[in-house]
Amino acid sequence: MKRDTFGAIDIGSNAIRLLINYVERYEDGLLEYKKAAFVRVPIRLGDDVFLRGGVSGAKAEALCDAMQGFAALLRAFSVRAWRACATSAMREAANGAEVVELIRNCSGISVEIIDGETEADMIYAAGGLKERLDPSKTYLYVDVGGGSTEIVVYAEGRKVEARSFRLGTVRIFSGAESPEEWTRFEEWLREVAARWHPSGIIGSGGNINKLHKMLEKKSRECIRAKELTALYNRLRAMSVQQRMEQLYLNQSRAEVIVPALRIFTEVMYLCRIDTVSVPRMGLADGIIHELYRQYGEE
Template sequence: MFLKQERKNGMRYGAVDIGTNSCRLLIAEADAEKGLNPLHKELDTTRIGEGVNHSGLISADAMERTIVTLRRFQEKMQEYGVEKHRAIATSAVREARNGDDFVRRAWEESRMKVDIVKGEEEAGLSYLGVKQGLKLERSPLVVDLGGGSTEFICPEEKLLLSLPMGAVRATEADMYAAQIGELLAPLGKIKDQLLNRPLVLVGGTASTLAAVKLGMEEYNAELVHGAVLSRAEIGDLYNLLERMPISLRRRLPGLQPERADIINKGTLIVLVIMEVLGEKEIIVSESDLLQGIIYLLMG
């Protein structure tokens, strides 16, 4: 149990995730009974990874967009009286040649200290968030499908794998199923070890698929958390999305307009993962890396 000391009850924590596609903020309060009581959560599609795959650099515009968001997140944490927080940057920033420049500017212009984390640490934080937030009979295989990378985590099988593919990267490279399958070859070699484990997905693609399936006009995290989608349902959604022009996708209930250009490739990645593993369904978790960061801060 993470709440070992009574004095931590009521303490407020913040977590910031600077991903390839979006920046996310979670503010939560330590709760002796529930473990974590979310107070505020928001997302801003800053797309810091735009073009990094081709140029190797974070563009000036993407850097500026992200720093503006970090300033707002910092103000929000002050407003809520956050006592401890951590901000991490993942795939795009760790791969960009000017990632350190971004970290420096983030501190100078928003007073946000940003840690660039390796894929393995990112994976571990996601797994911790899932384990604490989703009660399952058996330890799962957790897949964190991001914008620039995808992590696969199952500590019981000593699996901790980070692969350079995500919804933004696959869209920019116009990846097709066979290319994604080639990248997943390391996973295919150990799929027999992962039999009968629940397949849990976290990240924007997974939550979007659940929201679209449920026809959400307004996003409801409680309904998305724990949602189960079959391979057939995801295949039907993929076919629907492929037939739609982007103008219609932007108006589809459950789909954020800012995600309309990358959801198709993200969905294709999910389908190929399920095919490689021979899985028939996924479970979507809203508890992920952000919650993992806070659980570690709680000590």
Template sequence: MPEQNNASAKRFAVMDLGTNTFHLLIAEKSTEGFRIVHQQTEAVKIGEGGINKGIIQQAAFSRGIKAMQDFKKHIDEAAATEVRAIATSALRNAANGNDFIAEVKAQAGIQIEIIDGAKEAAFIYKGIEASGVLTEKNSLIVDIGGGSVEFIIGNEDETLWKQSFEIGAARLMDKFHKVDPMNVVSIKAMTAYLNQQLVPLFQAAMQYKPTFLIGSSGAFESFAEVIELEAGRKFDLKSTKSYEFDTDDLLYLIERLIKSTHAKRATMKGIIPVRVDMIVSASLLTIYLMQKLGLVDVWMSTYSLKEGVLAEMMGR
């Protein structure tokens, strides 16, 4: 349950409506930046069965409406007065995306904004910046969503380059992850596809020479959680803003995930159910980037798009 409303504190609600998960963050300003009043994630899987066909299937459509009605209840209980719902790749590219938006407005009273890839990348940078993980050196920020992947090269002062690519984990899984574990032929096909799709990224990396790879939430949170829990250490994502990977630990985990079966991944503590299958294509993309761009210093930030939207709403 959300905490009781403090009449003197203005409350903000941000919804990030992704391809796999819908997120709700309700917060108020604090000296640290913001204080979370309520936070929840729903595994809506809006792209399930239709991600590469450009359609939201009926079951996914219904799950999405139900999640938005639930979010509205929490927003009202917390008495949040400024509300934004941001939709990205799956809704951006779905033929019936506008039908979903109209239905959410009618059923939950929430107006959804569809943003393009450039705006999505800008919000992600703002979120990463708020986490404090950026330095004066250039970093490559990677946000692996289900529908799209955003790449941003920047530092603590500015964004130098950004681009969104429609090669998210759900799209890659649908295209290449036909057998489990993935076979060598499929992995080679995916590598060839990434070589073709990511030419603008390679050109930007040559120009700006990023030193660090920063993974924005999502699969990177799972990587960190699995590594820490398997080492017998306590790890709380909710109280973590950023995390530095031991490169050997990360590469060892990625190798295991790529070779694993669904049943094996489902038993691994730290991998939420909605990520059990998509983490394979996310793992392949991560190791591909590390090897292709020679990036061995890898960090994770739990802050992403929704924190970036929140920072903008709070005027930060």
């Protein structure tokens, strides 16, 4: 058995995450990805960016503090390779390049700002879903983040369409989304439904993972539309404080879980889809898998 250690940093609109994985390869070719460390810091960059257009000094300072800690952990675990990627909030921040330079100067970590389609492709590949899906059917891969939602259409075993929308949980909670973007979202989904007739959704993101757990689903079991709709109606009738107290959610999750439910239920309704499967993979997992393909197979 051979073991490599890889690290991934996901700088999202709601939280930043560090994942360190051991990747073990056995003589028979079997691969195992084992979590060595995971740290999540809810900095909420989207609060600044979606309302004011840039990252504030206070958020930038908190981001640097966290990244310095992440850099120390990467060194402590002696990772073979690592990669840091930033998504929607940093894509839209007027001072995004300045913040990237600040992070590099304070921590030594170089951050890449990636587009929505790249983000979705990396998460999808991490789940190993291509080998498990029925090539005769069409699926929607839906990744709901803090600042944006990425949707990829897979038909005949390949990607045929992809679109990114400025509809994310932090953006919606902050009231920073536009009615025009909702219209664009709905019109495109109706076109996709008419053209491709998707039969299922593959859900990605911290909120759908949390919902999967709240509904006490077994690994890889699907969530049905009626279950999500019932949970959406229940949670949106509660205040943030009630969600925290009654459902034991932290404040950040209690604020953004209802916007996430809104997006998923809209996709299911507009495309007439009854199930969401949840592989419980995120961007950090996708980065780890890509790093292994680049370095671990050498």
